[in-house]
Structure formats: C-alpha cells, structure tokens
Amino acid sequence: MTQTGIPFVFMRGGTSRGPYFNRADLPEDRESLAEVLMAALGAGHAINIDGIGGGVAVTTKVAMLSRSDDDWADIDYFFAQVSVEDRLVDFKPTCGNILSGVGPAAIEMGLVTPSGDETEIRIRAVNTGARVLARVQTPGGALRYDGDTSIAGVPGTAAPIALSFMGVVGSSTGAFLPTGNLRDRFDGIDVTCMDVAMPMVIARAADFGLSGYETVQELDENRDFFARMEAVRLQAGAAMGMGDVSKSVTPKFGLLAPARDGGTICTRYFMPWTTHPSMAVTGSQCLASCALTPGTVADGLLERPTESPANVVLEHASGTIEVLVDFEMNNHFTLNSAGLLRTARKLADGHVYVPASVWKGQ
Structure with a gap:
C-alpha cells in the first residue's frame, strides 16, 4: 500500500x-x-x-x-x-x-x-x-x-444555521483586554487589543493612511501597509502575552472606518498575511465588541448602540454580517453572548x- x-x-x-x-x-x-x-x-x-x-x-x-x-x-x-x-x-x-x-x-x-x-x-x-x-x-x-x-x-x-456563542471572552488569552488597556500604541498607531472569540489587534484605517473601503485586491497589493501592520501585530502579540507570533495566525488584525452603506461600522479583517474576502465569524464578534465598548479605537466612528441586545451590522469587503450582541454596560462592557446566522x-x-x-x- x-x-x-x-x-x-x-x-x-x-x-x-x-x-x-x-x-x-x-x-x-x-x-x-x-x-x-x-x-x-x-x-x-x-x-x-x-x-x-x-x-x-x-x-x-x-x-x-x-x-x-x-x-x-x-x-x-x-x-x-x-x-x-x-x-x-x-x-x-x-x-x-x-x-x-x-x-x-x-x-x-x-x-x-x-x-x-x-x-x-x-x-x-x-x-x-x-x-x-x-x-x-x-x-x-x-x-x-x-x-x-x-x-x-x-x-x-x-x-x-443559527449559532449562539457563549464563553468567548478571553478565549485565548484569558482576558477581555489582554494588555489591560482600552488602547495601546505601537509604532505610532493606536490599537485596541481585544480577545472575544478571537484575539485581535484593531486599528483605525485612517491611521494607516487608508479609507477603510479598499477592495481585497487593493489591500493585498499594498505591501507597505502589510509590512507596517505586521510590525504592529508582532509587538501587540507580545504585549498580549502571546509571545512570538511571527509564525502564528493569531492575533488577527482588523481595521475600522465609519459605515457608508447603512451598517453600524465598516471593517476589514486580515488572516493576518492576506485580506479576508469577507469576514470571519469569530472576528466579527471581536469587532462588534470593540465597536460597542467606549474608550476603544472605535470611538467617534459610529453612533454606539446602548440597548441590549444590539444588532451590530459590520460592513466588510463582500457585503455585511450581522452580530446580535447580548451585553451589559455598567462600569464596563460585558459580553453575555453573540448570535449569528450562517449557512x-x-x-x-x-x-x-x-x-x-x-x-x-x-
């Protein structure tokens, strides 16, 4: 044989x-x-x-x-x-x-x-x-x-196929905010390091000189951006307690911009060395949580929902994805569960x- x-x-x-x-x-x-x-x-x-x-x-x-x-x-x-x-x-x-x-x-x-x-x-x-x-x-x-x-x-x-995610906060690092901060700064870029379903490093597109509405092809061809993003990701990964992440696909990277097609906020998601053609389900939960949390890099990019559950509509490179977020907001944001509809x-x-x-x- x-x-x-x-x-x-x-x-x-x-x-x-x-x-x-x-x-x-x-x-x-x-x-x-x-x-x-x-x-x-x-x-x-x-x-x-x-x-x-x-x-x-x-x-x-x-x-x-x-x-x-x-x-x-x-x-x-x-x-x-x-x-x-x-x-x-x-x-x-x-x-x-x-x-x-x-x-x-x-x-x-x-x-x-x-x-x-x-x-x-x-x-x-x-x-x-x-x-x-x-x-x-x-x-x-x-x-x-x-x-x-x-x-x-x-x-x-x-x-x-209806999915209800529970117990996803700190799933990889043990903490909602692995660095202990709502914002960190690496190489002059403000980021939010967050762990909800997927550990992520999230930044504003504008801070990289991008609109946030670029196509997948436009982003993948922008190797200068990827080099800058990877440098930030490596430093953030270490600060998140994840060690040397140069050969790991986590933490993932995300960009935020104001919505332009009726959604809650515009996003781009990276895997991390190429641009995701649409949006990861795990990443969507982290990005939605970032959007709902005061003090993160999402501040000023959206009109933040205050009532729970909130239907957060993320615009991405192929359309939109909706995340139904059940949360509490006392002194800080607390995620109870996130629901998505897939096929x-x-x-x-x-x-x-x-x-x-x-x-x-x-």
Whole structure:
C-alpha cells in the first residue's frame, strides 16, 4: 500500500471551506497530525496542487470532530489552520465559519442523531473552550441544505444555521483586554487589543493612511501597509502575552472606518498575511465588541448602540454580517453572548489520500 485513505466530508462552512474529519480517524500526536493535514491539503504550494486545499487561507481549514465528554457539549470541534505556501499548521485559533458546518457534518458522520424539524447541537470549540449552540434544519429528521438564507461572500441561498456563542471572552488569552488597556500604541498607531472569540489587534484605517473601503485586491497589493501592520501585530502579540507570533495566525488584525452603506461600522479583517474576502465569524464578534465598548479605537466612528441586545451590522469587503450582541454596560462592557446566522453545504465525501510514508494509518 503506497497511500493511506482517510474518510472525510468536504464542506463549505460559512465563507470558508475544507475537510471535516472524525478525530478518531487521524493520528493522536500533533506532529504526525500536522504532517497528515499538510499532505492532505497540499501545503507548501501556491495553489495546493498536490492536495485538496484551494490556494487561499479560507480554503485550507480543517475541522476534526468527536463526541464530547464535556457535561454540556454534544460534539468537540478541534480546528486547524493549514498554511497555503508554508509547511505550517496552526492549532491555536478556532474558526467560526468552519464551525457553521460542524452541526451538519456531525450528523453526516453519525455522531449526532437528528431530532425533530430543528436539531440543537451543543459544540465545544476545543482550541479555545468556547461553547456554541448550533440550530440545524432537519425537517422530518432529515438534514436539509437548501433554503432561503443568503450570506455575503457566498452565492445563492441555503438553509439557515443559527449559532449562539457563549464563553468567548478571553478565549485565548484569558482576558477581555489582554494588555489591560482600552488602547495601546505601537509604532505610532493606536490599537485596541481585544480577545472575544478571537484575539485581535484593531486599528483605525485612517491611521494607516487608508479609507477603510479598499477592495481585497487593493489591500493585498499594498505591501507597505502589510509590512507596517505586521510590525504592529508582532509587538501587540507580545504585549498580549502571546509571545512570538511571527509564525502564528493569531492575533488577527482588523481595521475600522465609519459605515457608508447603512451598517453600524465598516471593517476589514486580515488572516493576518492576506485580506479576508469577507469576514470571519469569530472576528466579527471581536469587532462588534470593540465597536460597542467606549474608550476603544472605535470611538467617534459610529453612533454606539446602548440597548441590549444590539444588532451590530459590520460592513466588510463582500457585503455585511450581522452580530446580535447580548451585553451589559455598567462600569464596563460585558459580553453575555453573540448570535449569528450562517449557512453550510456538503460538497463531497469519501476518502482523501496521503502517502503511506507520511502516515500508515491506525
């Protein structure tokens, strides 16, 4: 046998895409696991020609599922971000878009049995400890993908998947404000370092000489901006207690500008070495929290909602994303939960193959 076949379900989750595996079908140790994932997705090549990756960060994501031993959760969701051109796998972050497909994938894999016309699935994000309640459409006990819900960045419509995120504050660093400050300053740029679902460094677009309304292509071609942004991100990562983040995709970076199309605030999100084509689900929660918190770099860029729950509409490069934020505002902002509506679709299933020299299987 020259290759090892590994069962998988290939899914679009939100505005991302990748293989969903049963964790039991993969190596236990992280080093072997990383080698398998890089081989499966074709990491180390610009278009992932020797794997099933899509040549951009939103299509080189991996979900690994298992039944949970947590008293609250049904499913454990372990995420990996596989690099496109570098042979790197980052197990630190999670991904809310890929999480959109966890409920349907768990049903597809037989890890969850549908119950009624709508199935609630309690998901524990292993990477961060966040708890997410997913409501999946299962009319008559059958998983449904077609529907009337559209999300920016994905053509057409599909069945809605409602996600309620809980326990996401300080999920990576242990603190809402990892540096202890509402604002920090690095290389002359004011930033807010915040950890809600995803640790982020958030700045005003204008402070980089940008409008905040640039297209993905315009931003990706602006290498001077990326160099300045990365320098700020590295310093911020250290100040957030995350150490040397030069080879980690976290903290992510975000830019803010006043809304211009009827939303609450305009945003751009970075992964962090390329511009996200739309918006990350995790990033949207952090950016919405920043927008709602007085004293952050969002001050003066929006008319801040004061009543909870607040529907925060983030304008992004492909349209908008709405985050329903349940919060309290006493002496400071406190996030209770964040709700989003996403979609997912099964694209393929079967076996993905890796060389037996990489892994011989269980």
